[in-house]
Amino acid sequence: MRVLRTSSVRVLDEHDREAVHGLLDADPVGNVFVSSRVRATGLNTARLGAELWGYVEQGGIASLCYSGANLVPVNAGPTAVRKFAERARERGRRCSSIVGPIPAVNDMWDRLRPAWGPARTIRANQPVLELSEYPAVEPDTRVRQVQPHELSILYPACVAMFTEEVGVPPDSGDGGALYRARIAELVRSGRALARIENGRVVFKAEIGAVTPYACQIQGVWVHPEHRGQGHAVHGMAAVARWALSGVAPRATLYVNDFNTPARAAYRRVGFREVGAVMSVLF
Structure with missing residues (x-):
């Protein structure tokens, strides 16, 4: 029997709270910025001052991307990064930075650079300390x-x-x-x-x-x-x-x-x- 595999990106809301916190809490240090924003305001776009995108695969939220003053991928593998980059490119640049794990940000920037033009500065390696x-x-x-x-x-x-x-x-x-x-x-x-x-x-x-x-x-x-x-x-x-x-x-x-x-x-x-x-x- 062939299994139909579907994926998509959508804007998340309060109905997704449990799944979002589950992803964010899996890496509380790496995700502290996005997690703090979500915990402070919830997932309503107006209160959050940003959109939280979810990469949905086989009915479950597998990855996130915070899209506000910063563009921040969370738990995003190559397919999720590609989907997030496509959405960001369609909307046009609205952020002042892209920040996140090196592989995800490097891949995302490779995909967005042709449309968004040169960056002012790239910090390719910023150690996270705890x-x-x-x-x-x-x-x-x-x-x-x-x-x-x-x-x-x-x-x-x-x-x-x-x-x-x-x-x-x-x-x-x-x-x-x-x-x-x-x-x-x-x-x-x-x-x-x-x-x-x-x-x-x-x-x-x-x-x-x-x-x-x-x-x-x-x-x-x-x-x-x-x-x-x-x-x-x-x-x-x-x-x-x-x-x-x-x-x-x-x-x-x-x-x-x-x-x-x-x-x-x-x-x-x-x-x-x-x-x-x-x-x-x-």
Whole structure:
């Protein structure tokens, strides 16, 4: 008897919640960003601010792709990647980056490059790091939660970090309104931490994505005048300890493979490499 095998891509909704969480929770560190968004808002497209595509094979959801400001494939093999790329190409580029596991993103970008044109930057190998125990090094006791009235102090440091990391300032499009709102949200939620001296940020980092299983540290930055003095190591020890003590049982982040000082600092704190992602930036 011949078995009919069918596959398709569709936009998922609340009826798919159980299947979606099952896929995301299979890799809680690798999927922390998408999982945090889904857990915070649900699968309604308007609330999510994005579409979550499902690759359906033989009646079951086998792979996902988050399509918003970022295009993020999840558990996507070659066939799913091809289907997701076809859908993305038909819709036209609406994202500022493609981020995810190296094989999936590399394949997706090969398929989208002819239609979407050259990327501004490609980060081909960004190690994913994880920490699940308190750091052995001493934390910087001056690193603390940023208070709402200190947003004007923190924001320039965030802009400087973003510009160094991405290559363009975050306020080049809308004057920074969306980016500032995001930073303000992190401050209000108590997930922005910094060492502030004399009205200036010495060290900072934020906890971006959060799920019951993991949280993702982002925006790590040391003021140029204070680099090489151990602020990254002891500051990250403070952030990691704070994250593990009350946010999630695992702290994670990803770093550019060429950023030797940062990778050395994270190793001293105790982070270990558990995977790698690729980013295509537009």
